[in-house]
Amino acid sequence: MNKQYKHILVLTGAGVSAESGLATFRDAEGLWNNHKVEDVATIDAFERNPEYVHAFYNEMKPELSAAKPNSAHLALAKLEKEYTGEVNIVTQNVDTLHEKAGSRKVYHIHGQINQAVCLNCGQILETWDAVDTQTVCPHCHIAGMMKPNIVFFGESLLYMNEVERLLKACDLFISVGTSGVVYPAAGFVQAAKYHGAETWEFNLEAGANNYLFDKHIYGKCGTTLPAFVDELLKSAEEKEKNND
């Protein structure tokens, strides 16, 4: 690999955290198998039964708080730190494993498990503690208006202005561990391609939108991603040496 990239955009999904022991959404053991999406991940469900929805996300917190980044997260953090070009991560995951690995430019388009948003004042409360219908907003001091800062079906994604800018600017778009069925994130590859980026897919198997990728690297991303990152860094180093 001898091409040098100026702007790398990485889209991650549940598969990047699978080797940290976290369940993905659509595999046999996936989250939606135990809970109906319409009971825990829609804005209607939250309006109908906020106690139930809060309890669902509160229950996930200890596991996500204790989870450790795996070699795929660490490889992406190393890429951001050591690569000559810019590296940004747009993640669909609500865990914080990219940050724990050391990545700094991370956009959680589906929200974060350790945040709640006040529906009265719009401010964010960051906490690993349980949040419920009694929680008082630390900013506006109103009780009972906190919602998990998770993007439910029926809500807009977060950071979309920034994501649009990144999709236009990137010359390499990498998708890691996402099934490519949930839009709008599943459509980012098409936008990146339209703006001229090379597109690579890292997954166990072909995702639903795999025909939009130029290259496919199938296997566990805990193995494939570190190898890819090392190769990118090596070729950047060689290029620099040759320019000396």
Ligand code: OAD
């Ligand atoms: P999915 O569960 O739909 O897909 C996970 C993907 O990761 C699958 O394509 C697996 O093949 C792949 N995978 C699993 N283990 C892997 C490994 N070790 N290495 C590489 N790939 C692996 O999860 P997402 O695509 O992230 O939304 O799901 C998208 C959204 O659906 C989620 O963000 C969630 C859900 O609705 C919200 O919570 C708003």
